[in-house]
Amino acid sequence: MTNLPRGNRDLMRGINRTIVLNAIKTNEPISRVELAHLTRLSPATVTAITSDLIDEDLVFEKETGDSSGGRRPILLALNPRGGFVVGVKLMEGHAVGALTDLNAAVLFKDSILFPDDSLESVIDALVSLVNRLIRQGGINKKQLLGVGVGLAGVVDSASGMLRQSPFFGWKDTPLRDLLQTRLRVPIYIDNDVNTLTLGEKWLGAGIPVDNFVVITIGRGIGMGMVINGQIVRGKSGGAGEFGHIVVDPDGPLCDCGKRGCLESFLSDQALLATAHKEVGEDVRDIDDLVSRASDGNINAQNVLTRAGELLGRQIANVVNILDPKLIILSGEGVRMGEVFFSALRSAVAKNVMPGLAKDGEIRMAAWEDDVWARGAASVVIGELFNSPMQKEEAVVNNK
Secondary structure (H helix, E strand, O other): OOOOHHHHHHHHHHHHHHHHHHHHHHOOEHHHHHHHHHHHOHHHHHHHHHHHHHHOOOEEEEEEEOOOOOOOOOOEEEEEOOOOOEEEEEEEEEEEEEOOOOOOOEEEEEEEOOOOOHHHHHHHHHHHHHHHHHHHHHHHHEEEEEEEEEEEEEEEEEOOOEOOOOOOOOEEEEEEHHHHHHHHOOEEEEEEHHHHHHHHHHOOOOOOOOOOEEEEEEOOOOEEEEEEEEOOOOOOOOOOOOOEEEOOOOOOOOOOEEEHHHHHHOOHHHOOOOOOOOOOOOOOOOOHHHHHOOOOHHHHHHHHHHHHHHHHHHHHHHHHEEEEEEEEEEEEEHHOOOHHHHHHHHHHHOOOHHHOOOOOEEEEOOOOOOHHHHHHHHHHHHHHHOOOOHHHHHHHHHH
């Protein structure tokens, strides 16, 4: 290695560091001897890397392990309080944020209203929200590893550009750089469904799975994809606009300007409008619709059954194209009840190619108010475990 150019040496050290960090994360607590065996790195390299990680507070010596003769080995584990991150979910009229540790455990959460939809007002509010969370956590700003921001729309995460926002009407907005200039910490932005997907990849159900899909149901319909262990964003960050698959060109007008998008049938607003026509004008919200269906209201059951069947057919198309091992259903819509999800599962089974139905799984994610913010925080946490090669490939693939 001493004959390698400086840039190559630094790259190799970065790759080895990532290998060791990921091995500790996956196998903790683990000894240095076991790390060397598992990673196939030399004991000297493992010792040097782990020493640096301990100095940075990312790893700590946890306890001693069983001895097979001689001195008992010291075990290493990740230090969840070795750094902190803030995750922010940007929505219509407001934002929610969470300060988390490196396991994405929420330590403090907060929200803020926007006085208006102007870019300047929203930036001011986001800066205020992040600073409030830092104060609430009582941490030094140097301990903040970064801020992740998730929002709906087409987001080019590599360049930090918000290409198009359905809620604010912004286009080609350098959101990352604007926030980074004000907060002076690393900022990562991504589509909100991608942030949920990264959360599952690094800290959730997707940890052991190289091919999985996250589909969100609620205010809109979205999709995040991990294929061969890598999240798929497309050339400009627009991959996964599942809600804008056209299922009926003569269907209702969608917010995007087209007719008959999946979202125009299945978003909360669309379902509520259908419920008002077929169940009654007094249906207050989706929870009320689900409650009526559970109580035996046939019209409410029919609305949810048709919606479940429609989404199930489109999920079957996703399976037929991508052949994922796991599909995770997430978002506020996971509350839509057994009538909806029974119809969904039946439609998936009916429309998936027989050879692709085997060994696949559909799983509903547990939903809490802070899930969106935790997902945004996971974008920052994931950067710790991405190798320099993966980061370079992400930049190249997004060009």
